[in-house]
Amino acid sequence: MRKVLIDTNMYSAFKRGNKDIVSAFQHIDYIGINIVVLAELYAGFKGSKKENSNRIELESFINSPRVHFINNDMDTADFYAQIFNSLKKKGTPIPTNDIWIAASALQNGLALFTLDKHFQYVDGLILK
Template identity: 30%
Template sequence: MSGRYLLDTNIIIVLFADEAVIKNNLAQANEVFIPSIAIGELYYGARKSGRTQANLARVDELVANSAVLVCDAETAHRYGDVKNKLRLQGRPLPENDIWIAALALQHNLILVNKQNGRELCCTYLCECSLSG
């Protein structure tokens, strides 16, 4: 699994749970980035959890040891494109997922997420960037 990857929030949560397969795959990556949007989601999850302090510390450690990508005007431009393409396809997504996809497109990264119990790379992202 070599390449340049952007991790979605749900993959980061799996990494926190020490899932070996995903950790091993990501260890082979050339570069791994964390979107600032995911960090916000993780801080929110930590705040509402039963182990607030431990989970906040875990997120703090992730931020300190990761390459974090933040949104800018170019990200916003990509966000608008992706959201409109999804609207035209009748495929709404949560707002944060669209922002994360926009960051991946902007930086030419493979988006890694986990849905329905399996690891997916670049699902809606590829479709949005290649169509229309």
């Protein structure tokens, strides 16, 4: 069973019909999505001609039995702080939202399904 937290760019690539990504999604048993990814997607939809249809498609995706909403909590904040300080010490900062996404993945023992290479700097994070 493959368990992942998806990054925003993976959902976008999936919806654009990227064949490799669509195929990979078919082999994932547990797809986590968190509030940060959801917010980034909503922000991307906002004001576009397809805002309503994009939101409806996303809602349908989230309601799939394989998709699970991952909540952030106080423990997520602790993971965030650890990641932030580690990256600062290494001199390898990454975007704030991506630290939250990485914290959520680590907290929940999920691999991160992403196209962003900078996640490689997060200690202990498994990338798919």
